[in-house]
Amino acid sequence: MRELTSRGYNADRDAVTLLADEPDPARAVEHVVEHAPADVLTISAAQVREALDARDDTEETATEGDRSDRPGPSATPSSESAESDESASPTAESANSATESASATTNSESSISTGRETTRTGEQDSGSAPETKGVGGGDGAAPGGSDGVADAMDADSIGAFERAVDETLHEVSIANDITGQSTGTGEYGDFVSVFRDRYDRLSSKLRGRVNHRPTNALESMGGGSEAAIVGMVNDIRSTASGHWLIELEDTNGVFPALVMKDRDIAAHVDELLMDEVIAVEGSLAQDGGILFVDSMHFPDVPRTYKPNTADRHVQAALISDVHVGSQEFADYAWESFARWLHTEEAEHVEYLLIAGDMVEGVGVYPEQDEELDIVDIYEQYEAFAEKLKQVPGDMEIVMIPGNHDAVRLAEPQPAFDEELRDIMSAHDARITGNPSTVTVEGVNVLMYHGVSIDEVIAEHPSESVSYDAPHRAMEQLLKKRHVAPQYGGRLRVAPEEKDYLVIDDVPDVFHTGHVHKLGVGTYNNVRLVNSGCWQEQTAFQKSVNIDPDVATAPILDLDTLDVTVRKFEN
Structure with missing residues (x-):
């Protein structure tokens, strides 16, 4: 391969x-x-x-x-x-x-095929330098792995190589962490505040591109006038003739915009999610009561974006969805991964970024208790802490929670409480909220567990945006500059004084998990990584037709943003 x-x-x-x-x-x-x-x-x-x-x-x-x-x-x-x-x-x-x-396509595509240490690496973004190197079997395979892979991770091989990491070179900072900042009480005024903050911040990214007028000012303009609106999607419906009517809301009111079905931009209507912020341009009807749309704009990532890179050759392993405590936890594969981290081949892997779901949790889905190997939530975290101890002690670890972890389900999610932090203290990991922007040696990594990916896949009309290509859904979130635009669907949102889910600054790397599928790509020079999982298919996953990509560890070169996907045998 x-x-x-x-x-x-x-x-x-x-x-x-x-x-x-x-x-x-x-x-x-x-x-x-x-x-x-x-x-x-x-x-x-x-x-x-x-x-x-x-x-x-x-x-x-x-x-x-x-x-x-x-x-x-x-x-x-x-x-x-x-x-x-x-x-x-x-x-x-x-x-x-x-x-x-x-490489002649707009966005890149990469996914794992878990049959015999193989991968499908795909087309690179035409304007991007990062490269997906594919699966490295090599020393990362478990003993006795397929395709004649040699076992280079026994005790002798680990003892023969001693990592020499200069920890004084490590640089990690965290931004946009909700932990300790939550003030929402769930009252109506809190929801007004968070949506107003969302509108203000995302509309500022669009106002320079259109000659925006407030909705109440449009009502006084003459029929046939050129006009533009920056608004939050309040409603979408089709007319009897098959055209699309979009209600856009700003801080002054709501105004209807009509997209004709024969216009090229009609395809964009199918991509819209409720509550995202867009801009439209067009002309007012003769009675001035509706805007006929000629163009549509999204906050988006500039095509000319130039990502940051580290000043030295250093790597980060991007993983998620460990699910310790599940009967299907891929224990042997994790041990294989941990042993590989001690080998010469992994000597430059100095960071481990974990995007949520450290443990399987309790009561997350119906009849989950029948699939648990450890039924006590604290014992699950104790078992996870033991797994962390197998990782080299000189590695910097950053973790965010996921929907299976023992934190509130509503996003943004604060980091683990002190009791759970004490349990997982062996590595002195940096524990932050979901989402957070983690800057590693100058490279900005947006870490988000990824529950909203379910929503994007369910709503998007194209088969290319699917669980087999989760990075395509991640592209949509970058385009909307929000990790969870739609309120009231599959995702619970906690109202706060500000919207912590807005993507204010363009990240260099967007790292997610949740869907248990590997996806690596590039969108307007932003590296996209959904890192698979460490849990074999559960009965519940089988019932909803999820075939997980198990024991995959994307390795990110921080100096080039290249990605090598390591597959570890179970």
Whole structure:
């Protein structure tokens, strides 16, 4: 799979399995890549079969034609022929060229296929430097892992390497933490305050792009006048003719805007969520009572955004959804991950960022008690603390809570209380609220557990925004500059004096979890990482058709924002 990604291709799971089952997988990969259609980025199983069948039909001729410029014997697989194939593979320069040729889409896409240490890494944002390197099996695989991966994480190998981390170089700061700042009582006035704050902050990002007029001023303008509104989406409905009527609310009132069904911007209406802030431009009807929309704008991330990077080569492991206490907790995979952190291959991994759901919790969903290995919530955190002790002591750990953790469900969520902090004190981890912006050696990482991703996937009309591609939903949240725009659906929101869920400053990295699916991408140069989980499929997940990506650890290079996804065998 790494050979395919180095040439700029994705592949589905069945295609990878076919290639891996070949007597000489490296040669098979070369042949498939040579015969791949020019416009294809994802290799399918059918294309693999077609290419290999064509190879078999012309094998003798093809072999004779290759011998003159390929060192070593090529008739039968052997250690010598394997070396020959490796020496004949494309150079780093040509591999980079192939990867760049696959980068001509607006946003990047990456997801894990958990069959045999494989991955599908996808198209990079055309304007972005970060690269997804794909799954690294290597020393990260568990002992006895598939594909001939050597066990390099036994006690001898750990003892043979001693980490040398200069902890004085560590720099971590935290912003936008609700912990200790919560003042909301749930009264009506609190909700008014939080939505007014949301409107004020997001509308300020739009007013410079349109000639905005308050809603009450539009009523006095003449029919046919050019006008613009910056407002919060109050209602969306279709007319009898199939057009879209959007009610936009500002601090002065509500005004209707009509989007004609045959306009290009009509597609954007399907993406709208209630309570998000947008701007529209158009012309007033003759009676002045409605705005006919010609264009629509979102707060969004500027396409020209340039992310920050660290001044040295240092890495952070981005994980989430550990779920200690569940019968399905991937204990052996976690131990494999922890052992890998002690190896030379992980010597630059100096930070561990955990995006919520440390434990399975209690009473989170119906009949959960039947799936618990540890039924006491405090004992779950004690068991999690033991897992943290396996992580190298020189690593900086930052944690936020999730919806399974023992904090309030309503977002923003404050960090763990003192009793739970004491239980998890072994590593002196930095514990902050959900969401929070964590700045690590100059790189701003927006950490959000991700409950609103459920809402975005449910509401979005495109199949590309799905649980198999959670980073596509994350793109929508960045576009709206709010981690949980819609109130009153699947997500509980706590009213505060300010809206802690607004994305004021563009992050360099957006890190989420919750959906138990791996997704890595780039949106307008912001790195997107949804990090999978450490829990095998539960009966509840099976009932709602969730097939989790288990034991995946995206490793972020803070100096380049490249991501390498490590897969650990269970």
